[in-house]
Each structure stands twice: as structure tokens, then as C-alpha cells.
Amino acid sequence: MAEQIEASVAIATAVARCRPEVLCAYPITPQTHIVEALSRMVRAGDLAPCEMVNVESEYSACSVAIGASAAGARAYTATASQGLLYMAEALFNAAGLGLPIVMTVANRALGAPINIWNDHSDALAVRDCGFIQLYAADNQEAIDMHILAFRIAEQLSLPVMVCMDGYVLTHAIEPLELPSQEQVDSFLPPFAPRQILDPDEPMTIGAMVGPEAFTEVRYLAHLRQQEALDAIPALAQELSERTGRACGGLLSGYRTSDAALVVVAMGSVLGTLEVLIDEMRGEGLSVGALAIKTFRPFPRAEVAAALGGAARILVLERAIAIGAGGVLTDSVRWALGARQTPLHTVIAGLGGRPITRRSLRPVLEAAATGGLGELHFLDLRQDLVDRELARCRSSARPGPHAEAILREIGIVGAGPV
Amino acid sequence: MFSVRIHGRGGQGVVTAAELLSLAAFGGGSFAQAFPSFGSERMGAPVAAFCRIDQEPIRLREPIEEPDAVIVADATLVHQVALFEGLREHGLLLIASARTPQELGIAELGAGGGRVLQCVPARELALRHLGRPIPNVALLGAFAAQTGVIDLPALERAIDGRFAGAAAEGNRAAAAAAYSWLLEHSVGGAPPLASAGREGR
Numbered sequence: 090m091a092e093q094i095e096a097s098v099a100i101a102t103a104v105a106r107c108r109p110e111v112l113c114a115y116p117i118t119p120q121t122h123i124v125e126a127l128s129r130m131v132r133a134g135d136l137a138p139c140e141m142v143n144v145e146s147e148y149s150a151c152s153v154a155i156g157a158s159a160a161g162a163r164a165y166t167a168t169a170s171q172g173l174l175y176m177a178e179a180l181f182n183a184a185g186l187g188l189p190i191v192m193t194v195a196n197r198a199l200g201a202p203i204n205i206w207n208d209h210s211d212a213l214a215v216r217d218c219g220f221i222q223l224y225a226a227d228n229q230e231a232i233d234m235h236i237l238a239f240r241i242a243e244q245l246s247l248p249v250m251v252c253m254d255g256y257v258l259t260h261a262i263e264p265l266e267l268p269s270q271e272q273v274d275s276f277l278p279p280f281a282p283r284q285i286l287d288p289d290e291p292m293t294i295g296a297m298v299g300p301e302a303f304t305e306v307r308y309l310a311h312l313r314q315q316e317a318l319d320a321i322p323a324l325a326q327e328l329s330e331r332t333g334r335a336c337g338g339l340l341s342g343y344r345t346s347d348a349a350l351v352v353v354a355m356g357s358v359l360g361t362l363e364v365l366i367d368e369m370r371g372e373g374l375s376v377g378a379l380a381i382k383t384f385r386p387f388p389r390a391e392v393a394a395a396l397g398g399a400a401r402i403l404v405l406e407r408a409i410a411i412g413a414g415g416v417l418t419d420s421v422r423w424a425l426g427a428r429q430t431p432l433h434t435v436i437a438g439l440g441g442r443p444i445t446r447r448s449l450r451p452v453l454e455a456a457a458t459g460g461l462g463e464l465h466f467l468d469l470r471q472d473l474v475d476r477e478l479a480r481c482r483s484s485a486r487p488g489p490h491a492e493a494i495l496r497e498i499g500i501v502g503a504g505p506v
Numbered sequence: 507m508f509s510v511r512i513h514g515r516g517g518q519g520v521v522t523a524a525e526l527l528s529l530a531a532f533g534g535g536s537f538a539q540a541f542p543s544f545g546s547e548r549m550g551a552p553v554a555a556f557c558r559i560d561q562e563p564i565r566l567r568e569p570i571e572e573p574d575a576v577i578v579a580d581a582t583l584v585h586q587v588a589l590f591e592g593l594r595e596h597g598l599l600l601i602a603s604a605r606t607p608q609e610l611g612i613a614e615l616g617a618g619g620g621r622v623l624q625c626v627p628a629r630e631l632a633l634r635h636l637g638r639p640i641p642n643v644a645l646l647g648a649f650a651a652q653t654g655v656i657d658l659p660a661l662e663r664a665i666d667g668r669f670a671g672a673a674a675e676g677n678r679a680a681a682a683a684a685y686s687w688l689l690e691h692s693v694g695g696a697p698p699l700a701s702a703g704r705e706g707r
Contacts, residue, residue, distance in 0.1 A: 093528055093529050093532035093533075093538065095525075227565075256541075256542075257541075257567050258567075260541055260542055261539055261540070261541045262524075262525050262528050262529075262538075262539070262540040262541070263528070263537075263538065263539045263540070263564065264532055264537060264538070264563075357567045358567065360565035360566060360567045361565070361566050361567045361568050363565050364565050364566050443568050443569045444567075444568065445568040445569070445571065446566075446568060447571070
């Protein structure tokens, strides 16, 4: 039974039905509505037993989650953008220690220039920290992925990051189905930690490991993530049998089986892409989309198989690897192995710039006919860039780009265009 | 697909209006997706919110570029914000104002394409029935009467789901008053907008 609900509140409800025992977070937009809703549930006694720990920073939020998880509590936190970066050291520790923390990342751009809007820079910047990374294409999937995340995390003793596009998903109000408490309870057993700090049976975790064994411990972490490639589809299948709908997984294709051009993407752009693909199919263009739902571990073999029939590939990236191009592109290229399928990278949607059908359509059409370069920036205002470059050449001390560009387009302070 | 853009200033309940519209549409058996324009919202600053309504699940996540209707909660925005931007032919511009489009100086701006310019004294009706000059819910009552995209009982249920006590009662009364007011004062001129717009699915 669907209800018309803000996605952030729905996520908070789904997390609450997973019966977390310790919540800790530092507010940062666009994650705020999720933790505010959880905080209200704890204060009202609707979520018990559970402790909401107020912390002074994201570093502490992740550290509290680490301590709580090591003590055997089911722990949850949420963040975005700079907050995720501020957690960076603790993220590697949580993963390295094998603590099954679940975290929502309400994806948001990274500064500088400071920007509160959506892209994938934050989660992709910490892609190698050892967390499993799931990317939700829509809000129903985000709900289901959170329930899945606790089960994956605890089964493998690994932390899981559920990434959902900030604002675009978190702030949307739409019909969403929340799994019932009974459904969640039957899918997610009580937390049975693989390791626990217990005064009655003292032990230490977090030993210093030197060159004699560091490689082996890291290799074991890699193996653990590889196990997730089998566990995630199996658990997603198990959850979907209870809910009656597809619930995440490694990846999913949309009209890819006979598609000459396959667009590979992560996150909320997939809905818009599907609509566009339907339109273009109606005009006789052979296009499909491949949604990457699990980015870490990267499902290399599955991606290779899914792209097996593609004559051309377009990787739609919601982040930029400065000095290189696209992050997802590298992984897709790796999955293709020796195959020389022409591959285009399109950087789109940075810092909240909308990704529209109007802009995507000519790019997809160009890619389908081989008329697109290797690296393309969607809706890049080249005239603005050229004027700024000219301005910089004309002065020995041109000052910062950000302020100059804002002046050029007539915006006094930061804000929506 | 029927798509709506709502303009106003921070504090006028623009985001709430989009939410209520989506709740009313959902309550009426449609699919609906509401979302704010993700800016830094400050009291008094121009803000916008959006709502898509369809008979099928909504997959689009792009901003609404060609709305079927534009609702304006603050008439002082009419020369500050590009209100008509993208408004489709035969689309509706619904403005909270006790004046006429001619008096607001926008009759010429919106002319052409069979667009309907409709003013409704939503602030005044809200002041009378709610005790506060917050025009959002009254505007939705007028929108329901003009378009039939949502009906009044569904809007009233949405109001009850979002507000409690005196606020619910006052908003329901304001919505009903605006609904009746519009049925009496509609400029007409265009067919109801219940038919699907051009946005596609």
C-alpha cells in the first residue's frame, strides 16, 4: 500500500523498521530531513530501544557508529558532501575493522566552490574506503536498499553506504511503499556480530599491522567485498520475494538486450533516461540503459555481460575526475577488458545542473552515429569558459574563477540560476 | 501528464502547496510527484515548487520546463520572475490577487496561445477563513475549480492529512471559499485542463 510521502521521511521510517540501536549524525543538507525524522521518532519513543547520539561533527558521527557497532549495536548514520569527506579517516577505519554500519549519503557536490546541490562527487571521492556502495535509481529503490543494506552489512561484516541523489530524490514527495515491520523483521534477523567488545570476554580490535601482514589483511578485505557480488543479488532476490518488487541488486538493464547504444549511469537520472529511451525507441533508435546499482564491489563480469551486445557505450557521469574524465568510465572500460567497444564519457549534472531530455537527446543521437567525442560536458557553456580564459590571459592577477564567472552571468551571490 | 509550477516567496507556503497538490492528486487515485526548487530558501525570497500528476507512475526527474499551469502566490512577483516561461498553449496562469490581470499589467504579457489568466483573491480569502494571509491553500481550491485536475474533497482530505485543529479547519474553509469564488468568477475561455499536457512520460 503506497503512501504519498517525502522520500527523506520514508527513508527514516525504513531505517527505523530495521531497528537500529544507535543513531548518530551531524546535520548537513540535503541529508537533514532524514536524521531529523529519525530524531523525532526516538524522542517520541516510537523507535526503542535506540539511542540518538548528538555529536559535534561528522568525524564524531562515524566514530560513534564505529564504537557502537564494535560494542554489538546496530548502528546507522547519514551525511553528504563535505560531511562525508570530514568522515574520511573514520570511514576507512569502519571498513578496515569490518564493522557493519549502514550510512545514507544524500549525494551532493564538493567544494570549492561551495555548492549545496546534487552530484556524485562525495561518494565517489571515498569509493575505495572499503564500504559497499549502493546507488538508488529512485526512491522506492532507496527504501528497499536500506533494508537490504543492514542485511548485507551484517552478513558480510562490512559497512554499506546507500547513495541517493540529494534533493532530486531526498526532497521529492511521491507514492512510496514502506515494507511493514513484519516484512522487515522476517528479512532482517537481530544483529549477531562477528566480533564484539565485551568486558566479560575482553579482546582488542584495531591492532597495528606492519609490512609482514598488512597486504594479507587488505587482501582479505578485498575478498570480503568480492563475496558481496554473490550475496547482494541473492539477498535482493530474497527481499523482492517478500515485497513483490525488484529491490536493488548489482545492476539492471532497461531495453538493453537488443540496444546498439547502451547508456551506463547511476542514480536518479535513470528515470529520465528511461522516458527518453522510450521516446527514441519510438523513433527507431536502438538505445538502452544500464543502471549500476552496486558500484563497490564493482560487478565487473556482470557489467561485461550486460554490455556484450552493445555496439557503442555512453557512460553518463554525475561527477568529474579532474585531470582524467569520468570515474565510472574507468570501471566500465576495465569490465570490457580487451573489447574495443567505442566508449563515450558524458559529464552531466554537476552541482545540481538539471539533466534534461532536451539536452541528453542530441548527445545520445550523436553517440549512436559515432559523432560524439570521447569526453563531452553536457550543457557546458563554452562561451562563458572562453570569456573567462580570455580574461585570465589579460591580467597578471586575474583572481578566482568562481567569483568572476558569477559576475559575468550577473549573479551577485551564490544561488539558483 | 499534467504539470504545475508554483511561484511565491519564502514563507508563503509554496513548497507546502506543491505537497498538498500531490497529496490531493494521490488521494484522487493519480500518481503525483512534488518537489521544491532546490534553492537556499529565505523568508521573502522568490521560491518555486513543482508537481507532476499522471495516471501512470512518474519516472521523470528533470525540472518541469513546460508546465500546464503556473500558480503564483504573490502578485508582486509578476514583473520579477519569468512567470510565463514554458507555459504551454491554453495553459493556466493562476494568480493570488484581488486585482485583475489588466490591473496587474500582465494581460498583454500572457496574451496569445489561448492562455488563461485568472486572478483569485486568495490572500483575502485566507485572511478571512484562516486568519492569516497565506494564499497557498486557497489557490489550490481555485485550481481545483478551474481545472478539475484535483477535486475539492480530495484537497480537503489532503489538508486534513497535513494540518490539524484550527489550521486544518481554516485551510479547508479557505479552499472551499476559493473553489466557490472561482466557479462564480472564472474568466473561462479555455477548456478544463484535465487532459494530458505535452510533457510525456
